[in-house]
Amino acid sequence: MATSEILEVSDPSRLPAAPVVSVLMVAYNHEAWIGAAIEGIVGQEYADGFELVIGEDCSSDRTREIALDFQRRFPNLVRVITSAHNVGPAANHARVIAAARGSLLAFCEGDDYWCHPGKLAAQARLLQENPQAAMVHADWVRSRRDATGAWQHRPEHSEHARLPLRHLQGDLFHAFYFGRILRTCTLMVRRSALEAYKAAAISRPAYRFEDTVINAYLTSRWSVAYWPEVAAVYRESPGSLLRSGVASKISFLRSSLQFDSDARRFFADRADYPQAYRWELAVGMALWALKGRDLAAFREAVSDLWRHFGILGGLRAGWETLALRLPRARRRREGQR
Known part of the structure; x- marks a missing residue:
């Protein structure tokens, strides 16, 4: 800088x-x-x-x-x-x-x-x-x-x-x-x-x-x-x-995952740290990696999801995400009628 x-x-x-x-x-x-x-x-x-x-x-x-x-x-x-x-x-x-x-x-x-x-x-x-x-x-x-x-x-x-x-x-x-x-x-x-x-x-x-x-x-x-x-x-x-392309988005998500790792340690006193945050980041990275045909990034994202959540943990984190985003999805559907 x-x-x-x-x-x-x-x-x-x-x-x-x-x-x-x-x-x-x-x-x-x-x-x-x-x-x-x-x-x-x-x-x-x-x-x-x-x-x-x-x-x-x-x-x-x-x-x-x-x-x-x-x-x-x-x-x-x-x-x-x-x-x-x-x-x-x-x-x-x-x-x-x-x-x-x-x-x-x-x-x-x-x-x-x-x-x-x-x-x-x-x-x-x-x-x-x-x-x-x-x-x-x-x-x-x-x-x-x-x-x-x-x-x-x-x-x-x-x-x-x-x-x-x-x-x-x-x-x-x-x-x-x-x-x-x-x-x-x-x-x-x-x-x-x-x-x-x-x-x-x-x-x-x-x-x-x-x-x-x-x-x-x-x-x-x-x-x-x-x-x-x-x-x-x-x-x-x-x-x-x-909005600067797939590579920039993947780089941003990698940085966000690093922040989440640091934040989990820093906020260890908060039992209510949002697990859905990392789930959204890793899922987003996997989807962007597929769009950009970045196999290494896709494997990294999937490995991160499995390591941190597994199957049941992933379902719980996905539900937390849905609870925040569902109101917006409903409004979008109503706006299309």
Whole structure:
């Protein structure tokens, strides 16, 4: 991972002296989408003081130019963190967290956007009212390209429709890995909780992701609050880690399996560690390996399933997975009628 001197473009005289919330945005080659992402943040109806910290990682398109234009237009809100050379997603994410001044941190990557102007105010209030909660999340929708190339989403088909509250608030350690629930673009997190995570051993290995690791740690130590409104739109943009081809997907799943091995040791005090997580990873790896005709990866995945689950354990883990995913399957069938 390359390193580079951090450069900041901001106007300290116009920014809030002590923002309650720092909104963190990492951006790389997001020219087509970052304008909408920033608009959704600067349009928030929040009176207690917040800032937007954009980590621009030397994009090859107009991403930096657009970010700097918003900084000039909104000097009371926007800070742009960049450098002379690309540092990669992990370092970019780390430097915006380090630059943040708020006690509460919210997240929105440059290809997603917020669709509710009350998101910051409502989530900050929920954390103030629930001191035992380390974070708060909200409902969201997916945006995909249609046959014409236009981005489309259906607000009435939110990702949390039909999910019971036990999967959305309170103790969510059993579902920390389930991407429909703790979607990053909907989260607001206490800075103190994130600092505790950074000090923990589980944060130190270099996995190909960090959001699941953070969610695992925070849900194991604190409860989660929930705001039941559609707050964000998640774009399934091309070129992302999970949409960069079969080899990238298999590499991601291998890294996830390594995290699961580490997590089982780190969370040994939690009898409710979700066994279905590894089952989903190994089954997913087997299916992607078949698609890519990667015989070695397929054998690795099948061997992992047998070693960790056997027949009865695999059936139990499969049932746990079905219990989380069944509501979505029902909604899909109803939408096709």
